[in-house]
Amino acid sequence: MPRKTGYYVSGNTAEGFVNFLSTNTPNFHHHIILKHPSNKIKTAIINEIIKKYETDHDIEVLYSSIGKEYVEGVIIRDKKVAIIDERIATADLSGSFEIDLALFISQDITNIDLSEDLNKVNQLTQKAYDNFETGLKVHDDLEEVYIKEMNFDAANNLADDFIETIFKYVPKQNKEASAVHRLFGTNTRDGVVNVVPEILSQLSKKYFIKGRAGTGKSTFMKKVMSAAQDHGFDVELYHCSFDPNSADMVLIRELEFCIFDSTDPHEFFPTGPGEEEIDMYEKTVTPGTDEKYEKEITEINTRYKSYMKKGVVELKAAGDIIQKMEQKYTMEPREMEKVISFISGKIIE
Numbered sequence: 046m047p048r049k050t051g052y053y054v055s056g057n058t059a060e061g062f063v064n065f066l067s068t069n070t071p072n073f074h075h076h077i078i079l080k081h082p083s084n085k086i087k088t089a090i091i092n093e094i095i096k097k098y099e100t101d102h103d104i105e106v107l108y109s110s111i112g113k114e115y116v117e118g119v120i121i122r123d124k125k126v127a128i129i130d131e132r133i134a135t136a137d138l139s140g141s142f143e144i145d146l147a148l149f150i151s152q153d154i155t156n157i158d159l160s161e162d163l164n165k166v167n168q169l170t171q172k173a174y175d176n177f178e179t180g181l182k183v184h185d186d187l188e189e190v191y192i193k194e195m196n197f198d199a200a201n202n203l204a205d206d207f208i209e210t211i212f213k214y215v216p217k218q219n220k221e222a223s224a225v226h227r228l229f230g231t232n233t234r235d236g237v238v239n240v241v242p243e244i245l246s247q248l249s250k251k252y253f254i255k256g257r258a259g260t261g262k263s264t265f266m267k268k269v270m271s272a273a274q275d276h277g278f279d280v281e282l283y284h285c286s287f288d289p290n291s292a293d294m295v296l297i298r299e300l301e302f303c304i305f306d307s308t309d310p311h312e313f314f315p316t317g318p319g320e321e322e323i324d325m326y327e328k329t330v331t332p333g334t335d336e337k338y339e340k341e342i343t344e345i346n347t348r349y350k351s352y353m354k355k356g357v358v359e360l361k362a363a364g365d366i367i368q369k370m371e372q373k374y375t376m377e378p379r380e381m382e383k384v385i386s387f388i389s390g391k392i393i394e
Contacts, residue, residue, distance in 0.1 A: 049099055050247065051106040051240055055117060055133050056231035056286045057360060059181035061174045063289045065226035066107070066118070066129065067137050074125040076138040077391055081146040082154060083374035084367065087130045088115045090146070093385050094128050095119050098392075107133070112234040112364050126392050142391065149384050150376050159370050166363045173359035177232070180352030181288055187345045188259030190338050194331040200261040203328055207252075207265075208272045215300070218277025224270070225279075229294055230311060231286040234364025236357055237310045239286075244296070244303070249319050253307035256325030257335075262306050263291040265325065269304055270295045287353075 054066040079087045095104055102121050109115035118129035230239025245251050256262045273280050283294035294305035307313050315322050
């Protein structure tokens with residue numbers, strides 16, 4: 046039965062807007078880029094493409110970093126085709142083909158001037174990024190608290206033992222491994238969102254890695270990723286939506302396996318078979334560290350979270366303006382049908 050999965054390739058982070066699309070679609074025949082000022086119209090078209098092809102093909106839905114009412118694209122991997130919103134189109138995409146939707150829609154958009162609103166959206170979004178950046182600097186102070194109480198030998202041994210357990214009886218694959226880069230959530234106008242439950246439902250073995258800031262969760266997962274690639278397994282690396290240089294999940298689909306950072310704001314707990322917890326704080330940090338630095342930790346956490354909240358408030362304000370802008374645009378059903386027919390022709394080619 047065809048499978049439909051979803052994830053993010055773009056995100057709003059402490060380093061600004063990030064976009065990992067190209068790692069997910071190397072050597073594709075077509076990247077069909079939808080051009081139009083309306084996210085609503087582009088989303089409607091992408092959703093129609095999903096409905097048309099999901100019965101017979103595996104579908105990968107690219108969720109939107111703007112908000113839950115939008116999607117940024119769909120990948121039909123067996124046809125090596127991606128239909129995407131222009132906001133995530135980059136110069137390195139193979140087989141790029143732009144579709145100006147205004148050519149299919151009777152509405153005249155040349156007299157719609159939203160430059161002032163767009164400037165406000167850009168300003169609010171940049172303020173959000175600035176707050177996330179400041180929050181990350183504060184978060185670094187929290188990491189320092191735990192790093193000075195870390196037993197790095199214990200952390201290295203824990204990772205080595207875990208890798209030995211996972212791969213000891215797994216034959217090496219006679220192929221060069223690949224890696225795709227994604228996010229399982231991000232900061233949006235709806236708050237801090239994730240699709241972790243959706244991803245976990247596809248797997249039989251899941252490891253929930255617990256710990257505190259700076260206790261080696263990301264390093265642990267990167268070691269697992271390296272070992273998987275050494276064994277010839279393709280890897281999905283899900284970056285942290287706060288600090289994109291950090292790893293939040295490593296998934297090996299061929300083994301139906303993943304290990305992920307299961308701490309706030311995406312904290313989950315094992316509830317069934319095939320689910321286990323690894324506590325980095327318990328196994329690698331001096332006992333009593335939380336209590337010893339309780340006042341300092343509380344103060345840093347409060348500051349860090351305040352900047353994150355400010356950033357999300359700015360994204361919500363930007364999203365509200367986008368919602369107002371969307372009311373300016375319309376598309377008739379017959380126009381939609383023409384677009385879908387045109388895109389389908391490109392997919393078949």
